[in-house]
Amino acid sequence: MTTTSPQGRTELLRADGSPVRVLVVDDESSITELLSLALRYEGWRIQSAGDGQGALQAAREFRPDVVVLDMMLPDMDGLSVLGRLRRELPDVPVLFLTAKDAVEDRIAGLTAGGDDYVTKPFSLEEVVARLRGLIRRAGAADRRSDSTLVVGDLSLDEDSHEVWRSGDSIHLTATEFELLRFLMRNPRRVLSKAQILDRVWSYDFGGQANVVELYISYLRRKIDAGREPMIHTRRGAGYLIKPAA
Amino acid sequence: MTTTSPQGRTELLRADGSPVRVLVVDDESSITELLSLALRYEGWRIQSAGDGQGALQAAREFRPDVVVLDMMLPDMDGLSVLGRLRRELPDVPVLFLTAKDAVEDRIAGLTAGGDDYVTKPFSLEEVVARLRGLIRRAGAADRRSDSTLVVGDLSLDEDSHEVWRSGDSIHLTATEFELLRFLMRNPRRVLSKAQILDRVWSYDFGGQANVVELYISYLRRKIDAGREPMIHTRRGAGYLIKPAA
DNA sequence: CCTGTTTCTCAGACAAATCACAGACTCGCG
DNA sequence: CGCGAGTCTGTGATTTGTCTGAGAAACAGG
Numbered sequence: 001m002t003t004t005s006p007q008g009r010t011e012l013l014r015a016d017g018s019p020v021r022v023l024v025v026d027d028e029s030s031i032t033e034l035l036s037l038a039l040r041y042e043g044w045r046i047q048s049a050g051d052g053q054g055a056l057q058a059a060r061e062f063r064p065d066v067v068v069l070d071m072m073l074p075d076m077d078g079l080s081v082l083g084r085l086r087r088e089l090p091d092v093p094v095l096f097l098t099a100k101d102a103v104e105d106r107i108a109g110l111t112a113g114g115d116d117y118v119t120k121p122f123s124l125e126e127v128v129a130r131l132r133g134l135i136r137r138a139g140a141a142d143r144r145s146d147s148t149l150v151v152g153d154l155s156l157d158e159d160s161h162e163v164w165r166s167g168d169s170i171h172l173t174a175t176e177f178e179l180l181r182f183l184m185r186n187p188r189r190v191l192s193k194a195q196i197l198d199r200v201w202s203y204d205f206g207g208q209a210n211v212v213e214l215y216i217s218y219l220r221r222k223i224d225a226g227r228e229p230m231i232h233t234r235r236g237a238g239y240l241i242k243p244a245a
Numbered sequence: 246m247t248t249t250s251p252q253g254r255t256e257l258l259r260a261d262g263s264p265v266r267v268l269v270v271d272d273e274s275s276i277t278e279l280l281s282l283a284l285r286y287e288g289w290r291i292q293s294a295g296d297g298q299g300a301l302q303a304a305r306e307f308r309p310d311v312v313v314l315d316m317m318l319p320d321m322d323g324l325s326v327l328g329r330l331r332r333e334l335p336d337v338p339v340l341f342l343t344a345k346d347a348v349e350d351r352i353a354g355l356t357a358g359g360d361d362y363v364t365k366p367f368s369l370e371e372v373v374a375r376l377r378g379l380i381r382r383a384g385a386a387d388r389r390s391d392s393t394l395v396v397g398d399l400s401l402d403e404d405s406h407e408v409w410r411s412g413d414s415i416h417l418t419a420t421e422f423e424l425l426r427f428l429m430r431n432p433r434r435v436l437s438k439a440q441i442l443d444r445v446w447s448y449d450f451g452g453q454a455n456v457v458e459l460y461i462s463y464l465r466r467k468i469d470a471g472r473e474p475m476i477h478t479r480r481g482a483g484y485l486i487k488p489a490a
Numbered sequence: 491c492c493t494g495t496t497t498c499t500c501a502g503a504c505a506a507a508t509c510a511c512a513g514a515c516t517c518g519c520g
Numbered sequence: 521c522g523c524g525a526g527t528c529t530g531t532g533a534t535t536t537g538t539c540t541g542a543g544a545a546a547c548a549g550g
Binding site: 040189197205206240 | 335353357
């Protein structure tokens, strides 16, 4: 079920209207804190655990709708935590966090059952988007919710990663896509460069802040080229996207 | 929840009608005093602390709804204060104060959870506006708070930074926008040039006092041009804004 | 490995915003 | 009706913020 708040942000809720419950399992507290913060901001209820034991206990007591699970835990290995979690919560989807160099096919096997994964370091937009996808797919009962964002004559499909502007298909790179998704999830709202950097780039990005300007420039070439512009600069404040008028 | 006082000032209150509670953490007492004064004037309850220890104690005892936190504290670094604050007050949004040149450094991830920041030196209007935004969004789950100021046929949206006068969109620069916001938050009330300077310009502004006249002049061109004027001069006293009719 | 793509840094070009200054204007008072 | 304090606004110097081209580095897919 989705509902739209007065600000125009779309919230994902459970069938009974209560907030979605997410269990975050990672031994680095900076990661659980970052995720708790960001996911809470989505309007979800968060519980976190730092090891396998804590995860299992939380699973029993908190009854989450979805789990974020780091595959590197101190007390027991990811796979056995996963197995026990499954016994406790058979139908709950899992979003795996893995190191970039982790064996890909191993993960691929795990995600076969409708789970998903992201590699560290991740961007918050990425994690939020994947979680929304998992929740959406798990709530098979009402599958009305769809995966397309629309602002004016611009639409973006989160599943197929396709973007269209008034009938024309537009190819975007991964970063361009995430930036546009973030803008479109917050239409008519000014987003500062710092906010954009925090959500769209990975948490360990240490580069120049003007990558944001650069990617805005790329997006404009592809989306606004020769049309009524939808991406606008608010000097000294940030950027916003809105229908062409 | 918002309520409008007889004077026409809009006050932000908590769900139970009690005043909003703000914790201000900064080691420079000139800053905490300046902020306490200004925020008290908003009708909020203020507590201040000069170091990390004090901040944590105040967090436990005062239970603020929002925290203003300088990232440069004497006893412990901003990040660890932040971490401990979060453990104590998980859902309380934070407004960070940072030095202008430190912006680059490690603001990374700080605005991720819907938090916000302002750079020193700041203007009081800016701080108040951001705090109002944080409070509004933190309680936005059910309450229908919106981000638009309206005076007569003039409206100003704090999220999109858009200004409209009877259907026409008006583009304002950052300073013009803040000045107009201050006027519109105090409709039908005479504001002296000194008050305006203190609120809209940063606290270390050292320039000529007639910038206020200059910016009033800019605003009139954009807002009152060819219409019934809404901005009025009270010779020897200051300026005020009121509906044209 | 090699090749095309993507990400990102750097630096210069450009545009907009801010503000000082000074002269023009206006209101209210004698 | 003339004067002066107070206010308004044109001009332009300076600062600040944004955009974008060129190319280096990292990466992905044969």
